[in-house]
Each structure stands twice: as C-alpha cells, then as structure tokens.
Amino acid sequence: MNSQTIGNLHSMFYPQAIAIIGASSKPGKIGYALLKNIVEYGYEGRVYPINPERGEILGLETYPRVQDVPEKVDLAIISVPAQGVPGVMDDCAKKCVRGALIITSGFSEVGEEGRKLENQVLEIARRGNVRVIGPNMMGIVNTAGKLNALFVLPKAIPGEIAFISQSGAMGNAILSLGSKLRIGFSKFVSIGNMADIDFSDLLEYLENDNDTRVIAMYIEGLRDARRFLRVAERVTRTKPVIVIKAGRSKAGARAITSHTGYLAGSDRIYDAAFRQARVFRTNSIEELFDVAKAMAYQGGLAGRRVAIVTNSGGPGIMASDACEDQGLTVSELDQVTVNRLREGLPRICSTKNPVDLVANADPERYRFAIETVAGDPQVDGVLVILTPPDAIIPRGSTTIAQEIVSLTRVLKKPLVTSWMGGVEVEEGIMVLEEHRIPNFPTPERAVRAMAFMSRFPSRKK
Amino acid sequence: MNSQTIGNLHSMFYPQAIAIIGASSKPGKIGYALLKNIVEYGYEGRVYPINPERGEILGLETYPRVQDVPEKVDLAIISVPAQGVPGVMDDCAKKCVRGALIITSGFSEVGEEGRKLENQVLEIARRGNVRVIGPNMMGIVNTAGKLNALFVLPKAIPGEIAFISQSGAMGNAILSLGSKLRIGFSKFVSIGNMADIDFSDLLEYLENDNDTRVIAMYIEGLRDARRFLRVAERVTRTKPVIVIKAGRSKAGARAITSHTGYLAGSDRIYDAAFRQARVFRTNSIEELFDVAKAMAYQGGLAGRRVAIVTNSGGPGIMASDACEDQGLTVSELDQVTVNRLREGLPRICSTKNPVDLVANADPERYRFAIETVAGDPQVDGVLVILTPPDAIIPRGSTTIAQEIVSLTRVLKKPLVTSWMGGVEVEEGIMVLEEHRIPNFPTPERAVRAMAFMSRFPSRKK
Structure with missing residues (x-):
C-alpha cells in the first residue's frame, strides 16, 4: 500500500468534516440513526447532513448536495438507495472527498446486477481518488477521535483492540458484548463487500496506529490472500493479529456463499498460511475476546x-x-x-x-x-x-x-x-x-x- | 446402599429440627454465619443453637448440649474445634440424631494424627447410627426445603441441578457464579473428607430426588471407584451425570495430594470408566454449567x-x-x-x-x-x-x-x-x-x- 492510502484512511478515521448523504429527519431511518450517533458520541468536528429538502436535522443545517458544503469534506457517509449511489459518488469525487463509507446494500452481495453497479461506483471513486469502505457495511468507529459512525446503537468503549468485521451484525454483537465485558476498542470497521479497501489495507493502517495494540478480525473470505499474508507476516512482528476465519465446515462454506457471495476457500490452506504469518486463528468469539484482552493489557x-x-x-x-x-x-x-x-x-x-x-x-x-x-x-x-x-x-x-x-x-x-x-x-x-x-x-x-x-x-x- | 441411608439423607436435607453445635453470637465466626444463613434463607423448621453459655443468639434460645434440646433432632451441624468433635458426636449419638455435618477441619486432610481423630469420630457415629457428611466441609443446601446450611453467604437459587463438590471453596464459587448466571440448584453438598457419606451415596439419593434433573460433581478422588461406577451406570439411565475430575495432569495430581491427601488415581482409568458408565466428563466449569443448564431446561x-x-x-x-x-x-x-x-x-x-x-x-x-x-x-x-x-x-x-x-x-x-x-x-x-x-x-x-x-x-x- 502506498502512503497515500494510509493518508486517506487517516482522514476517514480522524475527519475534520463529515457529510452524511441521505441524512434523514425520521427516527427509525438509517440516515437519522447515523447522524444521531455521531452527534451523541461527542464528535468534535463539523457534521453536514445532505438532503435534497432544505431544513434542519437535529439542529444541523442540511445541504442539498455534498458540493454545497462550505468547506473541505474528509469523510462522506452514504446511505441512499443503491441506484442513487453512482450519482452521489460522482458528487463526492467532484468535491475531492478523501473517503466514503457506503452503508447501502444491494451490490455484489445480491448477484450479477449488483456487481455491475458496484463496479460502476468503484470506477467513479477511483477516478476521483475517493477511497471506499463498503458497500453493504454498517459504519466505523474511532474511539480516540470520538467518532461513532454506526447506524446501530453506539456502544464501543475506548481501548486498545482494533476489530474489523466482514459481517456487520456480527460486528455489532461483538461491540455490544465487548461493552458488557468492559473490553475497549481503538477502531472498529464493518468492512462490507470490500469493493476497494480490504483487510490488508486496514492491517497496514493499524500497524502504525498508536492507539491499537491488538488487531482482531472476523473473516469470511479474502480478496487477495497472498497480499494479506505478506502484510500479516510483517504486522505480527509488532502486533498480535487474531482471526476468526468462518466457513471451515462444508455447511459453513455453503452459508458464506449465500451470505456474501464469497468463496470460503480451502480451509487447510488458510490454516497453513495463518500459521506461517503468525496470525492466531481461533474458532470462538469468547477466545478471541480473552486472548485480545490479555495481550492488550499485559x-x-x-x-x-x-x-x-x-x-x-x-x-x-x-x-x-x-x-x-x-x-x-x-x-x-x-x-x-x-x-x-x-x-x-x-x-x-x-x-x-x-x-x-x-x-x-x-x-x-x-x-x-x-x-x-x-x-x-x-x-x-x-x-x-x-x-x-x-x-x-x-x-x-x-x-x-x-x-x-x-x-x-x-x-x-x-x-x-x-x-x-x-x-x-x-x-x-x-x-x-x-x-x-x-x-x-x-x-x-x-x-x-x-x-x-x-x-x-x-x-x- | 440400603434404604436406611436414603432415609437418613432425606432427614438431613429436609430436617424438622436442626441443632447447631458451636453456634456463636460473634459475627465473623463460622458458628454465627451458619445460624444466620439458615434463619435468613427462610428455613421453616426449628433451629437450636448449642452453646455452653446460656442465652440467646439471633433471638433463639441456646442449649448447653444437644441432649437438652426438647425435641428430636434430625440434623446436627458441628462447628467446634477438632479435638471437641468426638465428645460432640457422642452427644449426637445419644440424642439419636439422624445425620451430622462436620464443618470442622483438621482431620485426615492434615495427616496421620487427623486421620486417627477422624476414625474415632466415625466409630462413635456408626455406633449411634448418625450418618456424617464431612468433616472439613462447608455445608449443604436444599432449595426446595428452604434450607441453606452454609457458612458462606447464601446465594443458591432454586433449580434442577444438584451439585456435589469435593472442594468447599470451589463449590462456593460455583454457587456464586451460578446465581449470577441465573442457574438454579436443587441440592448442593460440600462433601468434605468423605469419612462416611461419599459420592455414591449421594448419587443414589439424588437418583430418586424429584427436584433434581441433572447431577453435577467436582471430584478430586473417589474412595470406592468400583461402587461409584456401578451406581453411576444405573443413575445415568434416567439422569445425566456431569463430572469434573480434577488432577488429570501431573501438576494437578501433585496438588491434590497436598490439598485433600487423596491420590488422584490413573486418569486414563477414570476416563474409560466414566465413558462406560455414560458419565459425561468435562474439564471446564463453563462447559459444566452450559450442558447442565441445557439438559435441565430442554x-x-x-x-x-x-x-x-x-x-x-x-x-x-x-x-x-x-x-x-x-x-x-x-x-x-x-x-x-x-x-x-x-x-x-x-x-x-x-x-x-x-x-x-x-x-x-x-x-x-x-x-x-x-x-x-x-x-x-x-x-x-x-x-x-x-x-x-x-x-x-x-x-x-x-x-x-x-x-x-x-x-x-x-x-x-x-x-x-x-x-x-x-x-x-x-x-x-x-x-x-x-x-x-x-x-x-x-x-x-x-x-x-x-x-x-x-x-x-x-x-x-
């Protein structure tokens, strides 16, 4: 990864200004929950709700398009219907947004048509140098930056474990369980379909994140396993990496295909590769928490x-x-x-x-x-x-x-x-x-x- | 086991009258905690504190000796110094007490001299047909009979799991953890040195206890392994029996010898025997709870x-x-x-x-x-x-x-x-x-x- 990607990711985790595209004034809507969570968690930068109807949401002035925001936007959070995402991405590219979280689902995880749409969005993003996490994700958290950009109830408590989850709901449950067990997180990323940013990019970013002592992941499938292992082999020299790789069993692998469209891959190969890269593989959420906590603390x-x-x-x-x-x-x-x-x-x-x-x-x-x-x-x-x-x-x-x-x-x-x-x-x-x-x-x-x-x-x- | 033992045990779990020998008016003393726990847990029978000094403890009149109690005594709970136990047991025998819990430690678990004292006490008990649980134990609980005869804080909640522990403190921790996890117990027994009543006796008693659906045990060593397996083989036809047999490792077996004086025995033999008797062996407290709860409920x-x-x-x-x-x-x-x-x-x-x-x-x-x-x-x-x-x-x-x-x-x-x-x-x-x-x-x-x-x-x- 070039240092540019690190720079973009840093702007996404520590944004000065956030635009929420598809912000809504209706409780129950994702575009409302996102805004509310960001405000209530204590984010100290500026937040711009983007909505075609002019007005206010939660006391914040709305703007019809991201271009109308009166300053540079670091992070765009997109929660509009799938068909609207290419247009929105075009706006983001024009505004020179550093990174976007595409919350919206209905892309490659639903089949061929979705995949085409995803590629179209990605092409626009690439041209504008907008880095993308998602689509089909539930947000990110950076406790050190008081940023909670999730559409589910905020609950991460600050700590030294970074967690990346390929399943949004699983990530949500992990955050919730963590907060009950008083386990703190530095960063949390729901990685979604990995159209652009993937596990390896985040691994490289977290390698140099001073707030993170332990990196934990829930993986269903990797896009580029070779690169992941090359990066992991280096990162594990300084930080433990703990992984749940789901879909070990036949039943589990079948379930992955219908969940994310990913192929789970040969489990033995994963096993060997993880061992080589000194990535610790666990099959249980409880063990993941236990070992991450022990390493983070002692x-x-x-x-x-x-x-x-x-x-x-x-x-x-x-x-x-x-x-x-x-x-x-x-x-x-x-x-x-x-x-x-x-x-x-x-x-x-x-x-x-x-x-x-x-x-x-x-x-x-x-x-x-x-x-x-x-x-x-x-x-x-x-x-x-x-x-x-x-x-x-x-x-x-x-x-x-x-x-x-x-x-x-x-x-x-x-x-x-x-x-x-x-x-x-x-x-x-x-x-x-x-x-x-x-x-x-x-x-x-x-x-x-x-x-x-x-x-x-x-x-x- | 003859039906007489079952009868005695039943009187001990469902006593009409209890004598607490060594009852004390001083908070912090075991003889005080026992009395207080029994009263506060809601026991509905009569309780007689036995103490040479006349007076009242927690509003209950004391009696100098168990013989002075004006009715039949089903259960005596003995918490006097070890040297005083033979005399007290003699009193219990004369009073035709059905069963005694000997809380006092300093018997076979401390060596040869203690063993002699234990044998002496047992001989007196046998002559008087007093059945003994202990010595060196922390009490029993029968939630259905509202009986909490423990000297640690009472915390068992009613349920369908019977638990027998050869380690008092472990039993205490299990009860405490159980109450946090809302896991209910029918009976709890801290079995102590097993001078008289042992795992097999209790297994036979619990086989016909309608309040118990699952029997769980923490075992360090068995006195008569053959009998245990014979009984277990029968009991597991109707009720699951779940066992932690500690001391599997060399380090663990060494630790048992210095803990209870028991030999841990060959672990492979235990393993094979448990399998034959359909006793489920687990190595973790968490699994013990999980499987006991699942069987009790569903x-x-x-x-x-x-x-x-x-x-x-x-x-x-x-x-x-x-x-x-x-x-x-x-x-x-x-x-x-x-x-x-x-x-x-x-x-x-x-x-x-x-x-x-x-x-x-x-x-x-x-x-x-x-x-x-x-x-x-x-x-x-x-x-x-x-x-x-x-x-x-x-x-x-x-x-x-x-x-x-x-x-x-x-x-x-x-x-x-x-x-x-x-x-x-x-x-x-x-x-x-x-x-x-x-x-x-x-x-x-x-x-x-x-x-x-x-x-x-x-x-x-």
Missing part, C-alpha cells in the same frame, strides 16, 4: 512457566490441569523461593506450586506470595486465583484486588487473575480490569489466555 | 440434526462450523420445508440451513421460520440466533424472545438460543431463561450444549 510472556497463587485448592488443581492441556508448565519453584514461602506463610499453606494460601488469605498474604513467586527465575508469569473470601475477610475480594493492583506497578512479569464467582467478586474484578489486569471467570480461561501470551515472548510490557 | 435431542435460524449471516456460519466440530449435522432441509420457507419469507432471506431471516426480521418472521423448520422430519433440534435488531425493531430482542417463548409451548423439539450482545439483549435473555429456554452468549457454546443433549436421545422433554 503483553507477551517471556516463556511458558507459570506460577499459580490461590486461596482454594480445587481451582488451583483445575488451573494445573489446564496448564498441561495448553502446553504451559506449572513451574517447579526454586528451593530459595520455597524456603522464603515457608518462612513467610502460615504452616497450613502449601508452598509448592500451586501455592495455596488457604481460605483466610488476606491482602498481605497474597502480596507476599505473589512477590515471592514472581521473583523466581523459574517463573515467566503469575496466575492469581480467588474464590470469595468475604465470609471470613469482609470485602476481601476487593481489598485483595487493590493490593494486587498496587503490586503490579512494580512487578516485572505479566499477571492474570481469575476472581471466581458472582456478585461478591464484581467490585474486585472492576478494580483489576480498570488497572489492566485481565480477569477471567474461570481458571481454565485464564490459562488459555496465558498460553496465547506465551506465543509472543518478544513483546515488551 | 432435555435430550432425538438425533444429531440441527436447524439454525438467525437474523445475521456471520453467526449462522460460526454455528455451522461449530456443529461440524462437535459432530452435529446442519440438516439438509426437506424440499417441502424449503418451499414453505420460500413462500412465507421475503426474497432476501436464505431458505437453506442456516435460515437467514436478515436484519429486519420481526417476531412473526422468527415464529414462522422456527415453526417451519421444527416441523421438518430432518430436524432434531433448533438453534435460534439473534444479533441486536433494536436499531430497526425497537425492543426487538425482547419481543422476539417473547414470541419464541409462546411458540415453545407447542413445539415438540428442543430449542436453544444465542442472543448475542450486551445490555440490549439482556431483557430478552431473561425472558427466555425464565421460561426454560437455555441461552448462550455465543453460537459456539450453544452448539456445544446441543452436542451434549444429543448424547441423551431417550430422554423425554
């Missing part, structure tokens, strides 16, 4: 040796089993470490790994044990488990979380947690995650995330 | 053929992939079904399986599609997926849930859902789960649960 593990600190034997055992499943090692602690633990902990505690601090473990005991095991050269990362201690230590799950947060400021090794339970541990989990300690509802999921972190040993915290 | 699937109905292509593809992973078939729909769908649905919808109702699908479209595919002889169960439609159909995720609830009253085949997203779909999920439609946050987890349901083809809804 970065890579220098090795595969884990220390487990817990206030309850059972979950420590479950975590040990999970480590072996996932190819991690439950470290054999150095004799010096064991001796220190033995001196500093009550006799009833287990000083082997997993270190069991037993039910009445207080914040100080947790701190001492974590500091001690993290100082062991045999340990690359620490998993801290807690089952509700609140019957014995009032607000224990919160105060222990606070102690760990203060400890991680000086700790040199990655740390993840599993505060297990419901309402009793919720406050503690909030404390942990606000301070970038990734928490998982079960030890198994925490261990799975650590196994992923160990794939990026070179990454600095 | 029962078994007659076969492995699934129809998928969705308002969004991407998740439908993910579900198709997951079906193939899990050994389920995405049904090829009967031509009659396809024709009916084609007639009744807008042209833009996909009438192949997965049936894509597209983003503007309303409750009626969902109802029509689900009814139609469920009527197909090629379909054994239905997975319904929804991504938030609320931008287009206000409160769509709730109204579609309501439509499905009304439909399942007449539907003859099991149905599970995946309402994907956060706050927008929460109300809809509440509606579904209140009416025993199991919902899963991702299609992959829904499919995994359906695969489990297909292992119980004979089970009636």
Whole structure:
C-alpha cells in the first residue's frame, strides 16, 4: 500500500468534516440513526447532513448536495438507495472527498446486477481518488477521535483492540458484548463487500496506529490472500493479529456463499498460511475476546512457566490441569523461593506450586506470595486465583484486588487473575480490569489466555 | 446402599429440627454465619443453637448440649474445634440424631494424627447410627426445603441441578457464579473428607430426588471407584451425570495430594470408566454449567440434526462450523420445508440451513421460520440466533424472545438460543431463561450444549 492510502484512511478515521448523504429527519431511518450517533458520541468536528429538502436535522443545517458544503469534506457517509449511489459518488469525487463509507446494500452481495453497479461506483471513486469502505457495511468507529459512525446503537468503549468485521451484525454483537465485558476498542470497521479497501489495507493502517495494540478480525473470505499474508507476516512482528476465519465446515462454506457471495476457500490452506504469518486463528468469539484482552493489557510472556497463587485448592488443581492441556508448565519453584514461602506463610499453606494460601488469605498474604513467586527465575508469569473470601475477610475480594493492583506497578512479569464467582467478586474484578489486569471467570480461561501470551515472548510490557 | 441411608439423607436435607453445635453470637465466626444463613434463607423448621453459655443468639434460645434440646433432632451441624468433635458426636449419638455435618477441619486432610481423630469420630457415629457428611466441609443446601446450611453467604437459587463438590471453596464459587448466571440448584453438598457419606451415596439419593434433573460433581478422588461406577451406570439411565475430575495432569495430581491427601488415581482409568458408565466428563466449569443448564431446561435431542435460524449471516456460519466440530449435522432441509420457507419469507432471506431471516426480521418472521423448520422430519433440534435488531425493531430482542417463548409451548423439539450482545439483549435473555429456554452468549457454546443433549436421545422433554 502506498502512503497515500494510509493518508486517506487517516482522514476517514480522524475527519475534520463529515457529510452524511441521505441524512434523514425520521427516527427509525438509517440516515437519522447515523447522524444521531455521531452527534451523541461527542464528535468534535463539523457534521453536514445532505438532503435534497432544505431544513434542519437535529439542529444541523442540511445541504442539498455534498458540493454545497462550505468547506473541505474528509469523510462522506452514504446511505441512499443503491441506484442513487453512482450519482452521489460522482458528487463526492467532484468535491475531492478523501473517503466514503457506503452503508447501502444491494451490490455484489445480491448477484450479477449488483456487481455491475458496484463496479460502476468503484470506477467513479477511483477516478476521483475517493477511497471506499463498503458497500453493504454498517459504519466505523474511532474511539480516540470520538467518532461513532454506526447506524446501530453506539456502544464501543475506548481501548486498545482494533476489530474489523466482514459481517456487520456480527460486528455489532461483538461491540455490544465487548461493552458488557468492559473490553475497549481503538477502531472498529464493518468492512462490507470490500469493493476497494480490504483487510490488508486496514492491517497496514493499524500497524502504525498508536492507539491499537491488538488487531482482531472476523473473516469470511479474502480478496487477495497472498497480499494479506505478506502484510500479516510483517504486522505480527509488532502486533498480535487474531482471526476468526468462518466457513471451515462444508455447511459453513455453503452459508458464506449465500451470505456474501464469497468463496470460503480451502480451509487447510488458510490454516497453513495463518500459521506461517503468525496470525492466531481461533474458532470462538469468547477466545478471541480473552486472548485480545490479555495481550492488550499485559503483553507477551517471556516463556511458558507459570506460577499459580490461590486461596482454594480445587481451582488451583483445575488451573494445573489446564496448564498441561495448553502446553504451559506449572513451574517447579526454586528451593530459595520455597524456603522464603515457608518462612513467610502460615504452616497450613502449601508452598509448592500451586501455592495455596488457604481460605483466610488476606491482602498481605497474597502480596507476599505473589512477590515471592514472581521473583523466581523459574517463573515467566503469575496466575492469581480467588474464590470469595468475604465470609471470613469482609470485602476481601476487593481489598485483595487493590493490593494486587498496587503490586503490579512494580512487578516485572505479566499477571492474570481469575476472581471466581458472582456478585461478591464484581467490585474486585472492576478494580483489576480498570488497572489492566485481565480477569477471567474461570481458571481454565485464564490459562488459555496465558498460553496465547506465551506465543509472543518478544513483546515488551 | 440400603434404604436406611436414603432415609437418613432425606432427614438431613429436609430436617424438622436442626441443632447447631458451636453456634456463636460473634459475627465473623463460622458458628454465627451458619445460624444466620439458615434463619435468613427462610428455613421453616426449628433451629437450636448449642452453646455452653446460656442465652440467646439471633433471638433463639441456646442449649448447653444437644441432649437438652426438647425435641428430636434430625440434623446436627458441628462447628467446634477438632479435638471437641468426638465428645460432640457422642452427644449426637445419644440424642439419636439422624445425620451430622462436620464443618470442622483438621482431620485426615492434615495427616496421620487427623486421620486417627477422624476414625474415632466415625466409630462413635456408626455406633449411634448418625450418618456424617464431612468433616472439613462447608455445608449443604436444599432449595426446595428452604434450607441453606452454609457458612458462606447464601446465594443458591432454586433449580434442577444438584451439585456435589469435593472442594468447599470451589463449590462456593460455583454457587456464586451460578446465581449470577441465573442457574438454579436443587441440592448442593460440600462433601468434605468423605469419612462416611461419599459420592455414591449421594448419587443414589439424588437418583430418586424429584427436584433434581441433572447431577453435577467436582471430584478430586473417589474412595470406592468400583461402587461409584456401578451406581453411576444405573443413575445415568434416567439422569445425566456431569463430572469434573480434577488432577488429570501431573501438576494437578501433585496438588491434590497436598490439598485433600487423596491420590488422584490413573486418569486414563477414570476416563474409560466414566465413558462406560455414560458419565459425561468435562474439564471446564463453563462447559459444566452450559450442558447442565441445557439438559435441565430442554432435555435430550432425538438425533444429531440441527436447524439454525438467525437474523445475521456471520453467526449462522460460526454455528455451522461449530456443529461440524462437535459432530452435529446442519440438516439438509426437506424440499417441502424449503418451499414453505420460500413462500412465507421475503426474497432476501436464505431458505437453506442456516435460515437467514436478515436484519429486519420481526417476531412473526422468527415464529414462522422456527415453526417451519421444527416441523421438518430432518430436524432434531433448533438453534435460534439473534444479533441486536433494536436499531430497526425497537425492543426487538425482547419481543422476539417473547414470541419464541409462546411458540415453545407447542413445539415438540428442543430449542436453544444465542442472543448475542450486551445490555440490549439482556431483557430478552431473561425472558427466555425464565421460561426454560437455555441461552448462550455465543453460537459456539450453544452448539456445544446441543452436542451434549444429543448424547441423551431417550430422554423425554
């Protein structure tokens, strides 16, 4: 990709002025929802609703055509019927708009006639150097620029994960689930039919985006797989790329063809290529979230040796089993470490790994044990488990979380947690995650995330 | 097990009168928390705090010894220091108490001396025909009898899953997580050291417990594996038994030895034996919950053929992939079904399986599609997926849930859902789960649960 594309994409993510072509004053219309979301999310640039009828929408003056806007337009968002898009694109080209999101559907995804229309639009765009995301997409988000250009309810919270989705509704569900799980996004792109901008372009753009630490994608098919892999091979040297490639099964591949018109492609080839490019492939949305969060918050593990600190034997055992499943090692602690633990902990505690601090473990005991095991050269990362201690230590799950947060400021090794339970541990989990300690509802999921972190040993915290 | 044991256990789960030996007036003490939990959870029988000092605790008159209680005592809950337990058990035997929970720790789990003490207590109990759960346990719950005899915060909500845990803290975390996920329990038992009552006894008791549809267990080691398998083989003919057997790995097995003193045993042998007894083994707490909920709410699937109905292509593809992973078939729909769908649905919808109702699908479209595919002889169960439609159909995720609830009253085949997203779909999920439609946050987890349901083809809804 030439630097010009990067420039265009940058203008689209950080526009000074946006035109919404097909803006509507009717609640329920996409052209109304788009405008409302942009305004309500706090966008600080100028917004120009474009509508043939003169007037105001949400207090903003409308303009009949994009050419009538009294300043340069960086981003045009197009939501007019498909047949009207070529004309609108012509206007955008004349206005020297840097980029357009074509929300409208009814293009190549519906068959031959749509494909012709899509090509026609693209030709006009190319001539005018307007870069296009879409058509058949639901918008983009840039939380750092306070831009929420989606026609569904805005819900992305700021964070370090960029997410690109080839399914609009899937992207919407992911944003919604993310906000429930307090997972933050830097950028979000519903990529649509990829008439112009595709996964590789965005990958190159995100490679140098300082707000993005982890890139996640939902892919149904690639236009140019070779280019994608070439780009991914470079990007994954500095940022983890996590991918769901749907349509692995016969049933799934059939469904893709009727969904986007894409061929899913041979799954084995995808698998091999992803491996070569160090792209992490997952088959589950839950795993995608878990590993993205872990990498965004804590970065890579220098090795595969884990220390487990817990206030309850059972979950420590479950975590040990999970480590072996996932190819991690439950470290054999150095004799010096064991001796220190033995001196500093009550006799009833287990000083082997997993270190069991037993039910009445207080914040100080947790701190001492974590500091001690993290100082062991045999340990690359620490998993801290807690089952509700609140019957014995009032607000224990919160105060222990606070102690760990203060400890991680000086700790040199990655740390993840599993505060297990419901309402009793919720406050503690909030404390942990606000301070970038990734928490998982079960030890198994925490261990799975650590196994992923160990794939990026070179990454600095 | 003879019917006498069942009788004793029944008296322990449904006691007329409880004595709490070691009851305390000091908040923070286990003997206080136990009493408080029992009273606050709404227990309707009589409760007698036993304490050498006369007086009142929480408004209840105390008695110096269990013999002084003016009526028959069904259940004694013992929370006095370990050295005092033999004397207390002697009192219980004299009083003809039916069963005792020994909360106190410091017995076989701490070594040889503790083992001797445990044997001494057991001998006294046997002589007096007092059945014992524990020692070293955290209590029991029977939601149907409004009995919450735990010393941690009470949180079990009523339901149809019985859970037996060999780790107290793990059990506590499971109850807490369950209540957050709105998963209800019939009985809960922290089984402790299994000096007397063990997994097999409880399995036999639960076999005939009408409140229990699914039995789940967390096991570190079995005392008599042969007996367990013999019992399980019988019980699984009528009720699914789901087990986490921890200590599969070397690290995990080591940790068990230092946790309960049990030998984890050869994992391969456990695996084979569980398979023979049709006990479903899982390695994750999340899967345990998912499959238990699915079976409790919907029962078994007659076969492995699934129809998928969705308002969004991407998740439908993910579900198709997951079906193939899990050994389920995405049904090829009967031509009659396809024709009916084609007639009744807008042209833009996909009438192949997965049936894509597209983003503007309303409750009626969902109802029509689900009814139609469920009527197909090629379909054994239905997975319904929804991504938030609320931008287009206000409160769509709730109204579609309501439509499905009304439909399942007449539907003859099991149905599970995946309402994907956060706050927008929460109300809809509440509606579904209140009416025993199991919902899963991702299609992959829904499919995994359906695969489990297909292992119980004979089970009636």
